[in-house]
Amino acid sequence: MNLLEALRAAYASLMANKSRSLLTMLGVIIGVAAVLVVVAIGEGLKADTLDRIRSLGTNLIMVFPGAGRGFGPTTRPGRLTEEDVAALRSGARQISAIAPVVQTSVTAKYRNLTHSTQVVGTNTDWAHAMAFEIAEGRFLSDSEVRARSRVAVIGTEVMTELFYGRALLGEFIRLNGVPFEVIGILEEKGGGWGNPDNQIVIPMSTARQRLVGNANVSRIYISAASEGVVPDVIESVKQVLRRTHRVTEMTEDFRIRDQTEFLATISETTGQLTMFVGGIALVSLLVGGVGIMNIMLVSVAERTREIGIRKAVGARRRDILAQFLIESTLLSVIGGLIGIAIGFSVSRALGGTLGWQTVVPMWSVVAAFLFSGAVGVFFGWYPARTAAMLDPIECLRYE
Amino acid sequence: MALIEVRDIHKVYHMGEVEVRALQGVTLDIEGGDYVAIMGPSGSGKSTLMNLIGCLDTPTEGSYLLDGEDVSHLSPDRLAAVRNRQIGFVFQQFNLLPRASALQNVELPLVYGGAGNTREPAMRSLERVGLGDRAHHRPRELSGGEQQRVAIARALVNNPNIVLADEPTGNLDTRTGEEILVLFDELNADGITMVVVTHDARVAGGTRRIVRFVDGNIDTDQINHQGAPGGNHA
Numbered sequence: 001m002n003l004l005e006a007l008r009a010a011y012a013s014l015m016a017n018k019s020r021s022l023l024t025m026l027g028v029i030i031g032v033a034a035v036l037v038v039v040a041i042g043e044g045l046k047a048d049t050l051d052r053i054r055s056l057g058t059n060l061i062m063v064f065p066g067a068g069r070g071f072g073p074t075t076r077p078g079r080l081t082e083e084d085v086a087a088l089r090s091g092a093r094q095i096s097a098i099a100p101v102v103q104t105s106v107t108a109k110y111r112n113l114t115h116s117t118q119v120v121g122t123n124t125d126w127a128h129a130m131a132f133e134i135a136e137g138r139f140l141s142d143s144e145v146r147a148r149s150r151v152a153v154i155g156t157e158v159m160t161e162l163f164y165g166r167a168l169l170g171e172f173i174r175l176n177g178v179p180f181e182v183i184g185i186l187e188e189k190g191g192g193w194g195n196p197d198n199q200i201v202i203p204m205s206t207a208r209q210r211l212v213g214n215a216n217v218s219r220i221y222i223s224a225a226s227e228g229v230v231p232d233v234i235e236s237v238k239q240v241l242r243r244t245h246r247v248t249e250m251t252e253d254f255r256i257r258d259q260t261e262f263l264a265t266i267s268e269t270t271g272q273l274t275m276f277v278g279g280i281a282l283v284s285l286l287v288g289g290v291g292i293m294n295i296m297l298v299s300v301a302e303r304t305r306e307i308g309i310r311k312a313v314g315a316r317r318r319d320i321l322a323q324f325l326i327e328s329t330l331l332s333v334i335g336g337l338i339g340i341a342i343g344f345s346v347s348r349a350l351g352g353t354l355g356w357q358t359v360v361p362m363w364s365v366v367a368a369f370l371f372s373g374a375v376g377v378f379f380g381w382y383p384a385r386t387a388a389m390l391d392p393i394e395c396l397r398y399e
Numbered sequence: 400m401a402l403i404e405v406r407d408i409h410k411v412y413h414m415g416e417v418e419v420r421a422l423q424g425v426t427l428d429i430e431g432g433d434y435v436a437i438m439g440p441s442g443s444g445k446s447t448l449m450n451l452i453g454c455l456d457t458p459t460e461g462s463y464l465l466d467g468e469d470v471s472h473l474s475p476d477r478l479a480a481v482r483n484r485q486i487g488f489v490f491q492q493f494n495l496l497p498r499a500s501a502l503q504n505v506e507l508p509l510v511y512g513g514a515g516n517t518r519e520p521a522m523r524s525l526e527r528v529g530l531g532d533r534a535h536h537r538p539r540e541l542s543g544g545e546q547q548r549v550a551i552a553r554a555l556v557n558n559p560n561i562v563l564a565d566e567p568t569g570n571l572d573t574r575t576g577e578e579i580l581v582l583f584d585e586l587n588a589d590g591i592t593m594v595v596v597t598h599d600a601r602v603a604g605g606t607r608r609i610v611r612f613v614d615g616n617i618d619t620d621q622i623n624h625q626g627a628p629g630g631n632h633a
Contacts (some may be wrong), residue, residue, distance in 0.1 A: 005510065016498055309494045312455065313553065314483025314511040316476040392455050396494065 010327040014334075017299075024295040025335030027288025028375065032339025032368045033346060034281035039364040040347035042274025044357040049266050053259060055189055057131035058227050059096070061234060062257045063220040063241070078253025080217040084244055088222070091240040094233050097125035097223035102204055104212045108162060109174040115161035118199045119175060121207025122221075127186075129221040130196075136167040137184030145203040150210070153184040157198040175200065178210045230258050278364075285371060288335070289379035296328050296383035307387055308395025321388040328380025329373060336372025340365055400467060401428035402560060402592055403452060408461035408471075410447050421447040423615040424461070429594065431560065434587045436603035436623075437596045439612030446565065448612070449596050453486055453563045454478045466560065483512045487554025491566035493546040495538040501525060501549045502534040508557045524552040528582060544575035551582060555591075562586060564595045568602055580605055 014021045063084075066074035085100045092098075102121040107114055120126070127139045134153070144151050152173065159165060162173060172179045180202060189196040208214060224233040234256050241247075241254055300307070307320055344360055351358040410422040422444045429435055439445045450456040451463060454470055457478070463471040470481055488494075495504045505524050509517040525531050528548040538546050547567065554562050564583070568576030580602060587593045595602060603609050604625065611618045 012498060305494070306496055309496060310507065310511070311479060312453075312482065312488050312494070313508040314479050314557075316479045316511070318476075319511055393450050396455075396490070 006322060006326050007330065010323070010330045013299075013327055014331060020295065021331060024291055024331055025288075025338065027291040028285060028332050028335030028372050029288075029339040029342060031281065031285030031288045032336050032372055033343040034284055035278050035368050035371075036340060036343025036360060036364055037346050037350070037358075038277045038281045039274055040343070040358040040360045041350065041356060042270060042277065043359040043361050043364075044351070046267060046270040046274070047359050048357045049270060050263055052189075053263055053266065055131065057129070057223065058259050058263075059224045059230065060129060060131070060259050061222040061224060061230060061237065063222065063237065064255050064257070065216065065218070065253070066255065067252050068255050076251070076253050078245070080220055080254065082217065084241060085217065085220060087244045088220070088237060088240050091243075092222070092233065092236045094225040094229045094236070095222055096225045097128040097221075099123055099126035099129045099221045100204060100217040101126070101219050101221060102207050102212050102215055103218050104207070104215075106175045106200070106211065108158060108200060109177075110162035110171065113162050115158060117155075117158055119207060119211060120199050120201045121204035121212065122201060123204055125223070126201060126221065129223040132189075132196075133187040135185045135187040137169045137182075139184055140201065140203055145205055148205040148209050149203060150178065150180045150206055151183045151202065152180040153186060153201040154182055155186045155197040155199045156188040157195070158200055159185055175202075176211060230260065234258060282371070285375060289332070289375035292328050292331055292376060293379040293383060296324060296331075296380055297386070299327070300324065300383050300387040303387075304390065304395045304398040307390055308392050308398065311390075311392035312396060317388040320390075321384045324384035324387050325377060325380050328384065329376035332372045332376030332379075333369070336369050339372065340368060343368070400464075402431035402433075402466055403427070403429040403594075404462075404464040405448075405452070406462045406464075408448075408451060408458045408463065410444075410451065410456070411459045421615055422451075422458070425616055427610065427617065427620075429592065431592055432587070432590050434583075434593045434605075434607045435595070436606040436609045437594065437612065438598065438603055438609060439618070443612035444615040445596050445612045449563055449565055449594070452561075452594065453488060454481045479511075483508055484557060485559050485561060487551075487557070487559040487562040489547070489550050489554050489562060489564035489567045491569040493538070493543075493550045493570070495546055495549055495553075497538055500535050500537055501530060501541065501552075504538070504549055505553045505556050508553060512557055521552075521556055524556040525549070527555065528552045542575070543571050544578060547571060547575075547579055548582070551579070551586075555586070559591070561592045561594065564593070566597055566599075567595065568597075568599060576602075 063080065065080045066078045067076035068074045080100070082100065085098060089098055099122045104119050106117060106119045108117050123145050124140050124142055127134065135156070139153055140151065152175070159167065163171070167185050169182055169184070171182050173182060186197070186201070222233065222237060224230045237256060242249070242252065245253055247253055310320060347358040347360050350356050405425055405427040408422055408425045409420070412419040412421055425444070425448060437445045437448065451458055454465070457473070458471050461471065462469055465481065465485065470478065473481065496507070502521055502525065505521040506517040509520060514520070522531065522534060525534050528551050530545060530548050530552065533541060533545060538549070541549065568579055571579065583593055583595070584605065595606065597603055604623070607623055608621065609623050610620045
């Protein structure tokens with residue numbers, strides 16, 4: 001029997017029992033849709049997170065004091081100083097910006113409004129290294145950094161809290177009681193690490209003098225000339241710092257992180273999470289398979305006489321096996337296709353109404369489709385084999 | 400050599416604890432082109448013999464040569480192939496697939512026989528039984544006589560040597576039954592070996608040979624001088 005003929009026969013048989021077929025498919029439909037939606041949300045979350053990290057600039061290299069693996073705890077104490085910055089500025093190659101940072105929490109005050117935020121003391125390279133545009137006004141200037149001027153560039157959240165969202169350039173705000181003139185507003189990033197919209201950037205020299213004392217540099221941001229040279233720059237930075245700190249590779253007292261490493265970590269973690277939740281959703285697909293097996297057994301019993309007739313006119317066991325296997329597989333594959341359509345729509349609807357970013361990757365569609373087909377073959381096997389092994393005489397006698 | 404050679408066949412069924420000896424050493428030859436009625440009361444073993452001759456079943460003991468080939472120990476799939484090529488079945492209940500059209504029902508043996516072209520031979524077979532214009536009707540849209548004709552068309556479509564009929568007129572009224580028997584006479588006249596299981600003396604009366612079964616064995620085996628050839632059922 002050729003396949004097209006067999007498919008048509010199987011389709012006709014499923015259509016003869018429309019509501020039963022649909023109910024049987026429901027398990028597969030829900031399973032496939034669930035897998036698709038879960039993966040879409042997971043992938044959306046991942047893409048969203050990666051976008052935010054990328055918005056910090058993929059050329060960014062961060063130097064932290066103290067040695068340690070990954071983003072884990074420090075295993076060897078160390079410190080970074082302005083001398084390190086100077087050495088890097090003269091010694092490291094292919095750097096387009098280098099910005100040391102001192103950081104502290106402050107209470108910012110404007111008239112009778114207060115707001116808790118982070119102060120970042122840095123230099124003029126910071127905006128470039130962190131890929132920040134200035135929305136209003138301007139960023140710090142070299143002369144202000146040299147002169148320890150009391151000027152501040154504020155994030156949009158600070159602007160919202162203190163200025164009711166107005167860009168009041170030239171107004172003075174008090175940081176732990178010290179007045180600073182607001183000269184610029186940072187563009188809104190809309191989230192990211194440590195909430196980049198809730199910070200105030202001031203000259204490092206001023207921060208040292210007025211707010212943090214003679215604290216060490218808490219980190220150094222370096223921007224590589226291009227994304228491609230990031231590994232070279234990291235190597236070059238290591239060489240310079242080992243020389244100035246008089247340490248070897250084994251005794252390093254600093255650590256360097258770049259965004260590509262960070263991206264890989266995030267991408268891997270969210271990927272694993274998606275797989276895990278997707279796996280749970282897959283279980284419902286298996287339950288759908290059990291439903292198919294159940295209804296196929298009923299169908300075999302109902303059609304005992306038909307099986308007998310087919311056998312009498314020359315159907316071999318494998319013909320009967322194929323017939324029922326094609327039916328169960330068609331059932332699950334049609335269910336799979338409907339599930340994919342529903343999964344797509346639900347993912348899109350979630351993206352539209354809840355504002356979640358959802359991404360339905362092609363691999364999840366292909367995997368869901370193949371898996372639903374496999375469910376049909378696997379759970380259809382037993383009923384189909386039962387049918388194939390029936391005795392034609394018994395079948396013909398069956399009422 | 401006869402077309403059908405049954406040698407000392409025994410068939411034993413086990414119905415739970417009970418052992419049923421359905422056939423007890425039956426020996427029977429049927430020549431090609433013959434027209435045989437098999438009669439006897441229920442439980443006499445005639446249906447069991449039909450199942451064996453039809454290659455739907457294998458004997459517990461003894462041998463069965465069909466057209467010179469020993470088919471008594473073939474696997475189920477080999478038996479299916481033999482049925483497909485050599486034997487046409489006509490049942491009391493017609494046994495058509497309810498959801499398939501007349502044409503599709505007749506195509507079925509061709510499909511399982513692996514024929515490339517199933518439509519035209521099936522159509523010719525339907526025309527042969529006078530149902531060329533009903534090809535696309537489903538069984539429930541046909542009368543009993545028409546349904547039985549479709550079943551006969553199905554039995555003939557692979558040009559079998561033998562047509563086995565089990566009470567072919569049992570579910571038909573007298574007049575329609577007669578029409579079916581006339582068709583049988585024509586088939587026999589075309590050289591097809593006909594074996595008919597029946598209770599009906601009128602059915603048996605038109606055949607050339609009447610074999611009576613009692614208690615799992617042949618009781619009498621007579622030439623029927625009033626029977627075919629010449630369409631005595633007419």
